[in-house]
Amino acid sequence: MPHESPDIWAMADLATPFAIRTAATLRVPDVVKDGPIPLVEIAHRCKAEADPLGRVLRFLVHRGVFTEPEMDVFGPNDASNALCSDVPDGPQPWLDLDGAVGRADLAFVELIEQVRGHHPAYPAAFGRSFWEDLAHNPQLSDSFDSLMETKSYGLAPLIAAAHDWSAYSLIADVGGGKGVLLAEILGAHPQLRGILVDLLGPARNAAEYLREQGVQERAEVVTASFFDPLPIHADAAIVCDVLGDWDDQDATRILGHCAQAVAPDGRVLIIELLPDTSRMTLFTEMDLRIMIYVGGRMRDLDRTQRIAAAAGLTVEDFTPLDNGYAIIECRPER
Numbered sequence: 128m129p130h131e132s133p134d135i136w137a138m139a140d141l142a143t144p145f146a147i148r149t150a151a152t153l154r155v156p157d158v159v160k161d162g163p164i165p166l167v168e169i170a171h172r173c174k175a176e177a178d179p180l181g182r183v184l185r186f187l188v189h190r191g192v193f194t195e196p197e198m199d200v201f202g203p204n205d206a207s208n209a210l211c212s213d214v215p216d217g218p219q220p221w222l223d224l225d226g227a228v229g230r231a232d233l234a235f236v237e238l239i240e241q242v243r244g245h246h247p248a249y250p251a252a253f254g255r256s257f258w259e260d261l262a263h264n265p266q267l268s269d270s271f272d273s274l275m276e277t278k279s280y281g282l283a284p285l286i287a288a289a290h291d292w293s294a295y296s297l298i299a300d301v302g303g304g305k306g307v308l309l310a311e312i313l314g315a316h317p318q319l320r321g322i323l324v325d326l327l328g329p330a331r332n333a334a335e336y337l338r339e340q341g342v343q344e345r346a347e348v349v350t351a352s353f354f355d356p357l358p359i360h361a362d363a364a365i366v367c368d369v370l371g372d373w374d375d376q377d378a379t380r381i382l383g384h385c386a387q388a389v390a391p392d393g394r395v396l397i398i399e400l401l402p403d404t405s406r407m408t409l410f411t412e413m414d415l416r417i418m419i420y421v422g423g424r425m426r427d428l429d430r431t432q433r434i435a436a437a438a439g440l441t442v443e444d445f446t447p448l449d450n451g452y453a454i455i456e457c458r459p460e461r
């Protein structure tokens with residue numbers, strides 16, 4: 128069958144994504160959700176300048192986002208409503224240029240220099256690494272934790288159901304963020320106790336979240352870096368969506384510290400999105416994004432097995448989940 132070539136001009140356009148992200152960041156979709164409003168009023172409510180905002184909105188009207196029922200009056204349509212900030216699992220928080228990921232996307236201007244081998248993109252765009260940026264900016268850090276929380280709501284129940292947790296009495300979620308996964312597993316398995324390990328900001332939020340979820344009696348939060356030996360011992364250590372953020376050397380160090388933190392017959396459970404033929408668009412996009420944001424990489428099972436082996440771990444089992452993620456069960460070689 129002849130392959131239809133993609134519309135390169137449409138794919139390479141930068142005006143549309145920037146216009147959409149500007150409108151989403153200013154919350155224009157929220158403001159016009161209930162019906163058309165004069166531009167001056169929209170600009171006032173969005174704390175924006177009316178003239179440039181009107182030009183952005185008119186541009187978007189001609190691309191199918193928003194309506195302009197009369198001159199300088201803008202209203203909603205299905206596309207703009209999809210950008211409202213209260214849409215469950217909606218795109219707004221990911222596109223928000225003041226949020227951690229929307230801002231990180233701006234580092235794509237440095238992609239060419241990273242590919243030329245001149246410098247990594249994010250520090251060139253923002254003057255320090257992604258993680259340093261989060262550490263210095265509570266608003267960015269909170270927005271990142273809340274994006275990870277949203278992502279985890281879909282993933283955590285799959286993980287809690289797919290693995291035999293009855294084999295353990297104490298588990299640790301290393302780089303566990305706000306604790307969505309740990310709370311889900313502890314909620315589903317009342318015999319279990321858990322430790323969440325993360326940096327100061329996420330650890331602080333996790334203590335509150337685990338309390339809200341009613342599992343605080345069986346959960347401990349430990350503030351530590353996974354680049355240092357972990358000050359914990361557990362039957363199993365989970366590393367979910369963490370290794371992709373790091374190059375092979377750093378990922379091996381993290382796994383090595385997890386291996387040392389589990390019992391000799393314990394397990395390290397690596398949970399990552401793996402490539403499969405039906406999801407290569409998503410997988411390669413994630414690979415590019417984490418290369419730009421943090422210098423990390425997505426890995427297939429072979430490459431994950433190699434870094435696990437370098438960290439003293441043998442892959443014992445592999446459980447694919449419905450959404451393309453997999454639980455890769457490793458045992459320490461000692």
Ligand SMILES: C[S@@+](CC[C@H](N)C(=O)[O-])C[C@H]1O[C@@H](n2cnc3c(N)ncnc32)[C@H](O)[C@@H]1O
Binds near residue numbers: 276278302324369
């Ligand atoms: C992509 S998020 C994944 C969070 C969580 N595991 C999940 O699946 O939603 C990576 C996590 O690693 C944490 N992290 C980054 N550097 C760390 C370090 N040096 N030590 C411990 N945690 C770290 C971040 O704070 C963040 O919570």
